[in-house]
Amino acid sequence: xGHEFAGEIVAVGPVANGWTAGDRACVNPNGxxxxxxxxxxxxxxxxxxxxxxxxxxxxxxxxxxxxAAVPVKTLxxxxxxxxSV
Ligand SMILES: [Zn+2]
Numbered sequence: 599x600g601h602e603f604a605g606e607i608v609a610v611g612p613v614a615n616g617w618t619a620g621d622r623a624c625v626n627p628n629g630x631x632x633x634x635x636x637x638x639x640x641x642x643x644x645x646x647x648x649x650x651x652x653x654x655x656x657x658x659x660x661x662x663x664x665x666a667a668v669p670v671k672t673l674x675x676x677x678x679x680x681x682s683v
Contacts, residue, residue: 629673
């Protein structure tokens with residue numbers, strides 16, 4: 599549960615793309631789109647049929663879990679001054 603959330607990164611995997619422990623982020627729960635289907639090619643990423651297999655807080659642990667492992671492409675940096683709670 600918890601498909602819309604923000605928090606602090608405590609660990610990163612081998613494909614961190616510049617993210618490090620301690621960074622603060624919010625998560626696009628439907629952000630793990632395929633990029634190749636007709637919807638994605640049209641820019642309608644929220645319609646990608648692939649997101650339902652990977653949706654954060656639906657198909658995998660989300661913000662109600664003690665920790666959530668999410669794809670890097672679902673992360674967005676929180677600016678200074680923006681609370682994560
Ligand atoms: Zn797609």
